[in-house]
Amino acid sequence: MLAKRIQPMVFQARRMYVELMFQVMGRALQAVSEVDNTVKEESRVLPEGFLFEMMVMPDGPSMVVEHTGLGRFRYHGNSAPRPVDLSIQFKHIAHAFLVLSFQEKTSVAFANDRMLVDGDISYAVRMTRVLNRLESFILPKLIAERAVKEYPQNLHLPEKLVSAARIYLKVATNFVETVRA
Amino acid sequence: MTNKYYEFFCPVKVIAGKAALEHIPYELAGLAAKRPMIITDKGVRAAGLLDPVVAACEESGLEIVSIYDDVPPDSSTSVVRDIAGVYRSEKCDSIIAIGGGSAIDTGKAVNILVSEGGDDIAKYSGAGILKHPLKPFFVVPTTAGTGSEVTAVAVITDEAKGVKLPFTSSFLLPNAAVIDPRMTLTLPPHITAATAMDALTHATEAFTCMAKNPLSDAYATAAVKKVSNALLAVMDNPKDSDGRLELAQASTMAGIAFSNSMVGLVHSLGHATGAVCHLPHGLCMSLYLPYVLEFNLESIREPLGELLLYLEGPEVYATTPASRRAEASISAIRKLRDQLYKRCQLPRTLKETGKVEESQLDHIAEVALDDGSIMFNPREVSLEDARAILRRAWA
Ligand SMILES: [Fe+2]
Numbered sequence: 001m002l003a004k005r006i007q008p009m010v011f012q013a014r015r016m017y018v019e020l021m022f023q024v025m026g027r028a029l030q031a032v033s034e035v036d037n038t039v040k041e042e043s044r045v046l047p048e049g050f051l052f053e054m055m056v057m058p059d060g061p062s063m064v065v066e067h068t069g070l071g072r073f074r075y076h077g078n079s080a081p082r083p084v085d086l087s088i089q090f091k092h093i094a095h096a097f098l099v100l101s102f103q104e105k106t107s108v109a110f111a112n113d114r115m116l117v118d119g120d121i122s123y124a125v126r127m128t129r130v131l132n133r134l135e136s137f138i139l140p141k142l143i144a145e146r147a148v149k150e151y152p153q154n155l156h157l158p159e160k161l162v163s164a165a166r167i168y169l170k171v172a173t174n175f176v177e178t179v180r181a
Numbered sequence: 182m183t184n185k186y187y188e189f190f191c192p193v194k195v196i197a198g199k200a201a202l203e204h205i206p207y208e209l210a211g212l213a214a215k216r217p218m219i220i221t222d223k224g225v226r227a228a229g230l231l232d233p234v235v236a237a238c239e240e241s242g243l244e245i246v247s248i249y250d251d252v253p254p255d256s257s258t259s260v261v262r263d264i265a266g267v268y269r270s271e272k273c274d275s276i277i278a279i280g281g282g283s284a285i286d287t288g289k290a291v292n293i294l295v296s297e298g299g300d301d302i303a304k305y306s307g308a309g310i311l312k313h314p315l316k317p318f319f320v321v322p323t324t325a326g327t328g329s330e331v332t333a334v335a336v337i338t339d340e341a342k343g344v345k346l347p348f349t350s351s352f353l354l355p356n357a358a359v360i361d362p363r364m365t366l367t368l369p370p371h372i373t374a375a376t377a378m379d380a381l382t383h384a385t386e387a388f389t390c391m392a393k394n395p396l397s398d399a400y401a402t403a404a405v406k407k408v409s410n411a412l413l414a415v416m417d418n419p420k421d422s423d424g425r426l427e428l429a430q431a432s433t434m435a436g437i438a439f440s441n442s443m444v445g446l447v448h449s450l451g452h453a454t455g456a457v458c459h460l461p462h463g464l465c466m467s468l469y470l471p472y473v474l475e476f477n478l479e480s481i482r483e484p485l486g487e488l489l490l491y492l493e494g495p496e497v498y499a500t501t502p503a504s505r506r507a508e509a510s511i512s513a514i515r516k517l518r519d520q521l522y523k524r525c526q527l528p529r530t531l532k533e534t535g536k537v538e539e540s541q542l543d544h545i546a547e548v549a550l551d552d553g554s555i556m557f558n559p560r561e562v563s564l565e566d567a568r569a570i571l572r573r574a575w576a
Contacts, residue, residue, distance in 0.1 A: 110556055111392035111443065113188045118308060121347070122551035132561070 014097050018056065019078075021100040022063035025054075026075035028138050029065050029130070033073040036137065040071030042130050051076075051084040052127055056096045057116075086119035086127065106131055187394035189441045190351065193331050197360035197430060202233050205277070205319060206241035208357050212317040214275035218268050219245055220288045221279040222252040225323055228367050234279060234321065247271040252280065256287040257338045258346070261302045265294040275317035278355075279364075281376075282327040282462075285320050289335035289353045292318050303339055303346055311350040320355040323364045325428040326376025326463050328383055328436020330358035360433060362426040370416060370525040375463030377415075377428055378521070381408045381514075382447050382466035383435035385474070388488060389481040390445040390557045401438035405491040407431035412517070416524045445558035446549075447473045450570065453548035458537045467518060467527060468534070472574045474511050476566065480559040482507045489513065532576040542571040 032039050048069040055062035064076040064084065090096040095114040098104040106128055109115055117124040196204050209217060217238070225231060235245055249264050268276070268291065276295075278288025293305050296315035305311065320330040335348045368376070384404035387397050411427035418424070450473065451465035474485060486506030490498040492513040501509045521527040528534040531542075546567035549555065555562055 107391060107556060111390075112186045113392075114186070116308060121553035125551055125553055125556055128556060 015061065015093060018093055018096045018100055019061040022054065022061050022078070024138070025100075025131075025134065026063040026065055026077070028134055029073050030075045032134050032137055033071055036133065039130055039133050042126055042133070043067060043071040043073065045126065046123060047085070050086070050123070051080050051082065052123075053080060053084040053087045054090075055087060056090045056093045060090075060093050061096070084119075086117070086123045088124065088127070089116045089118060090114060091116070102135075106135070187392070187396075187442075189394060189396040191331055191354075191437045191441070192351070193354050194357040195331075195360065195433060196357050197433075198426065199362070201359050201361040202237045202321070202363070203240075205234065205321075205359060206238050206243040208319070209243065209275060209317060212275070212356060214317040215243070216246040216271070216273045217243070217275045217277050217317075217319075218247045218249065218264075218271065218273040219277045219279060220252060220264060220291060221248070221250050221284050222254075222281075223250055225280050225284070226250045228323075230279065230323055230364055230367075233361075233363055234277070245277075246273050252284045252287045254283050255338050256283045256290070257340045258302050259340065261287060261290045261294060261337055262300050264291045265300070268295045275319070277319045277321065279321040279323060281322070281324040282329050285322070285327070285329040286335040286337060288318060288320065288355075290337050290348060292316055292353070293348065302337060306346040306348055308349040310348075311352045313352070315352050318355045319357045319359060321359045321361070321364060322429065322432070324368060324372065324376045325365050325425070325432040326379035328380065328432055328439065330355060330360075331433055331436040332440040334440075358433060360426070360429045362422040362429065365425045365429055366420060366422060368419075370419065371527055372463075373415060373419070373428070374412070374521045374525050374527045375461055375467060376432070377408055377412045377463075378467035378470070378518075378527075379463035380404060380428070380432040380435040381517075382451075382470050383439040383444060384408070384431075385470065385488065385514075386444040386447055387435070387438035387442045389474070389477065389484045389559065390443055391559055392442040392557050393484065394442055397438040397442040400434045401442075402488070402491045404431040404435035404438060405488055407434070409492050409494075409513075409517070413520055413524075416521070443557040444554045445473070446477070446555060446560075446562055446567075446570075449549040449552035449555040449558070449562075450545065450567070450574075452552045452554070453545045454531075454537070456548055457541055457545050458534075460534060460536055464528065464534070467521070468529065468531060469570070469574055471511050471515050471518070472570050474514070475573075476570050477558065477560050478507060478511075485510050530576050531571070531574050539575060542575065543568060546571055 033043060046067040048067065050067040051064060053062055053064045062078045064080040065073045066076055068074050091114060095109065099106055099109045196208065221231065238245055247267055249267055252260060276288050276292055278285045290302050292315045293311065294302055297305065322330050333349060333351045333353050335353055337346050339346050384401040387393060388401040407427045408431045411424040415421050415424040415428060447466055447469045450469045451462060454460050454465045455462055486503065489501060489506045489510045492510055518529050522529055531537045546564055549567050550564055
C-alpha cells in the first residue's frame with residue numbers, strides 16, 4: 001500500500017469525515033421525516049420496511065435508513081438488518097467526500113457517474129429529492145445552494161431556522177441515545 | 182469548474198451506408214458466428230424488409246437458421262423465454278435484431294438468456310448484474326429515432342407482475358449496428374416525423390441537461406444538424422434515400438449522445454404520457470420539447486442558444502443577437518413542428534392528439550415525477566411545475 005505510506009493522515013481524515021457525515025445524515029433523515037411535511041409526502045409512497053442505503057464501494061462507510069410507514073424514516077447505523085431495497089453507491093471514497101463536503105451537488109454526482117443506483121429508479125428519484133430537501137434544511141443557505149440543484153422557494157428563513165433547530169436538537173438527542181444504548 | 186468529470190463509452194461498430202446489409206456475413210464470420218437467428222416483428226416482415234437481409238446472407242453462403250417474427254410492440258418476459266427456447270433448439274450461435282425499439286430490446290434480453298442460461302429473464306433485471314460478454318449480436322434498425330442500437334438498456338414487461346423490468350449493462354450493446362437506407366425507405370410519414378423528433382429530442386436534451394460532456398456534445402450537435410437539414414426533404418420525398426440515411430445516422434448519433442449524457446424532463450413527461458395514455462413515444466417528444474425548453478430556459482440559455490447554429494444554419498445564427506439565440510432555437514423547433522403538422526398532422530398539443538383527457542394531466546404529472554430521467558433535468562421540477570407545463574402543452 002504505497003499510497004497509505006505517503007498520505008495516511010489525509011486518507012484517514014477523509015474517511016472519518018465521510019463516516020461522520022453519514023451518521024449526521026442518517027439521524028437528520030430520521031429527524032426531518034418526523035417534522036417536515038414535504039419529506040413525509042415524498043416518502044409516503046415507499047413501501048413499509050423499505051431499506052435505503054448509501055455506501056462507498058467496495059465495502060467502505062455506509063448509512064442505512066428504513067421507511068417505517070407514513071413517510072417516517074428510522075436510522076439503522078451502518079448495517080442493514082436484511083438485504084436493502086435501494087442502494088446508492090459511491091465508486092470511491094473521494095467521490096463521497098466531494099458530495100458530503102458539499103463541493104459537488106448530489107444530482108451532479110449522479111450526472112458525473114460518481115455513483116450507481118442499485119434498485120428501483122423511481123425510488124432513487126424520490127430519495128434524491130428527500131436528500132436535497134434534507135441538505136437545504138440542515139445546512140446554512142449559502143452552502144445548501146451549492147449542495148442542491150435548486151434551493152426550495154417555500155423554505156423561508158423563520159421556518160428554516162425553527163425546523164433546523166428542531167432537527168439539530170433531534171440529531172443531538174439521537175447521538176446521546178446512541179451513546180447511552 | 183474543477184469538479185468537472187465525465188465518462189464516455191460506445192464500443193458499437195457502426196456499419197452504415199449503401200449496401201451496408203451485405204457486410205453482415207463478413208462481420209458475423211469475424212466473430213466466428215455461423216448460425217444466426219433473426220428476431221423481428223410482423224410489420225417488418227410485411228414491409229418486405231427481411232428479404233434484403235436474408236438475401237445478403239444467403240448470397241455469401243451464410244444460412245439464417247431461424248426467424249422469429251412475432252415480437253409484440255411491448256415485449257414481455259414470456260416472449261423472451263419462447264425465443265430463447267427456439268434459439269437453443271435450433272442451435273443458433275448469434276442474434277440479428279431487425280426492427281424498432283421493441284425488437285431490439287427483445288434481442289438484447291434474449292441474448293442475456295441464451296448467454297447466461299436459465300428461463301427467467303427477471304433474474305437479470307437491474308444494473309451491473311452481467312459480468313461477461315454475451316453472444317454475437319447485430320442490430321438493424323428499421324426506424325430512425327430510438328437510438329436503441331447504441332444504448333446499453335433494455336426494457337421488458339413482466340406481464341404476470343404488471344411491471345416493466347429494466348436491464349442495464351454495457352454487455353447489452355450490440356457488436357454492430359447496421360444502418361442501411363433501404364431499411365427506412367418505406368417508413369410511413371407520421372412515423373418518420375415522430376421518430377425523427379425523438380432523435381432531435383435525444384440530441385437536444387443530451388446537449389442541455391446536466392450530464393452533458395464534450396464528446397456527447399459533438400454527437401448531439403451533428404445529430405441536430407442532420408435532422409434539421411434532412412427531415413422536411415424526406416417528408417416531401419419519402420424515397421430520398423440520401424435523406425433517409427441522414428436521418429438514420431442522426432438517430433444513431435443522438436443515441437450515442439444521450440446514452441452517455443442522459444435525457445431530461447421531456448422524456449420524464451413522455452414516459453409518463455406513454456404509460457397513462459398510450460401515446461407513441463416520438464409523438465410525446467415532439468409535443469413536449471418546446472414547452473420543456475421554455476421551462477428550462479434560464480438554466481440552459483447558453484447551450485440552447487448554441488444549438489441555433491445547427492437548427493437554422495450559419496446565416497440565421499450570425500444575424501441573431503447572442504441574447505436572443507436561445508429563444509430563436511425554441512422558435513425553430515416550433516416552426517419544424519408546424520411544418521410536420523402541415524405534412525402529416527403530427528399533433529403539436531395534447532388536445533390535438535384526441536387521445537388525452539384534460540382530467541388525466543394531474544396523473545401524468547405525478548407519474549413523470551417518478552421517472553429516472555428527471556434527475557438529469559437542469560432545473561428541479563416540482564409537481565406544480567410539471568402540472569403547469571402539461572397545461573401549457575394541452576392546447
Ligand atoms: Fe426518446
